[in-house]
Amino acid sequence: MRLRFTKMHGAGNDFVVIDATKQPLTLTPEQMRHLGDRRFGVGCDQILVIEPSTDAGADFRYRIFNNTGAEVEHCGNGSRCFVRYVVDAGLTDKREIHVDTLNRRLRLMLQDDGRVTVNMGAPVFEPAALPFDPAGLVPRLEHGFELWPVEGVELGVVSMGNPHAVQRVADVATAPVATLGPRIEGHARFARRVNAGFLQVLARDRIALRVYERDAGETLACGTGACAAVVVGIRAGWLDSAVEVQTRGGQLRIEWAGGDSPVLMTGPAVKVFDGEIEL
Numbered sequence: 001m002r003l004r005f006t007k008m009h010g011a012g013n014d015f016v017v018i019d020a021t022k023q024p025l026t027l028t029p030e031q032m033r034h035l036g037d038r039r040f041g042v043g044c045d046q047i048l049v050i051e052p053s054t055d056a057g058a059d060f061r062y063r064i065f066n067n068t069g070a071e072v073e074h075c076g077n078g079s080r081c082f083v084r085y086v087v088d089a090g091l092t093d094k095r096e097i098h099v100d101t102l103n104r105r106l107r108l109m110l111q112d113d114g115r116v117t118v119n120m121g122a123p124v125f126e127p128a129a130l131p132f133d134p135a136g137l138v139p140r141l142e143h144g145f146e147l148w149p150v151e152g153v154e155l156g157v158v159s160m161g162n163p164h165a166v167q168r169v170a171d172v173a174t175a176p177v178a179t180l181g182p183r184i185e186g187h188a189r190f191a192r193r194v195n196a197g198f199l200q201v202l203a204r205d206r207i208a209l210r211v212y213e214r215d216a217g218e219t220l221a222c223g224t225g226a227c228a229a230v231v232v233g234i235r236a237g238w239l240d241s242a243v244e245v246q247t248r249g250g251q252l253r254i255e256w257a258g259g260d261s262p263v264l265m266t267g268p269a270v271k272v273f274d275g276e277i278e279l
């Protein structure tokens, strides 16, 4: 099969985007892995498949697969690329788009400067939502927020639709992302594994962040990871309600008013090239 695709990135988190709005497409996990392979395939962190909506309230449905072929619930940087793609491909003339993912409906807005703002929904802090098993652990409370001792560090756990465990570090440049990241990602307390964030507070409105993503390993940016880090930082009393997040691949802006209010994420979405590959 010859497959047409578009390569895109959001702050360096890169995607193979596939338009399945006109005809259904099913790729095997092996085909996904081939697409994701940076030497033998195209190369990407995630694969995004855009489908027609199955619900009257949404404009599209989009599915997200890590480059291992595993389907996941949410991808912040990918959702911005999704909007850029459907607008540039003429699949919609709207600037405010509603899309269904595996477990959330997102509202996304294309800004005049080309950046995209995504209403990411509300964070969920209950350990069961990740799921995270805290049995036998005694958390340290920081401004009333639970930081859980796991692998010798303190983790704030939060679901943004997908699972995140965030730790504060003194310096992201020297943080043990490559060694500790996989240990947290695959820790037995996270039954569906977890994205491991390393957060450095630079000021009350500015952080630096690295994320060791579930399946994909460290990426240049993680949108849901940025949301998770900021909401953990706000709940722990380290951050104000609007924060610039410096990732290794670019800058994201995250806003959260607390409680049940949604997290807003604004950032870039860039097309790299169109291509075709034999699968």
Ligand SMILES: N[C@@H](CCC[C@H](N)C(=O)O)C(=O)O
Residues within 6 Å of the ligand: 013, 045, 046, 066, 072, 073, 074, 075, 076, 077, 078, 162, 163, 195, 213, 214, 215, 216, 219, 221, 222, 223, 224, 225
């Ligand atoms: N890069 C993404 C997150 C992709 C999914 C993640 N690796 C998971 O397994 O949950 C983002 O920008 O949010």
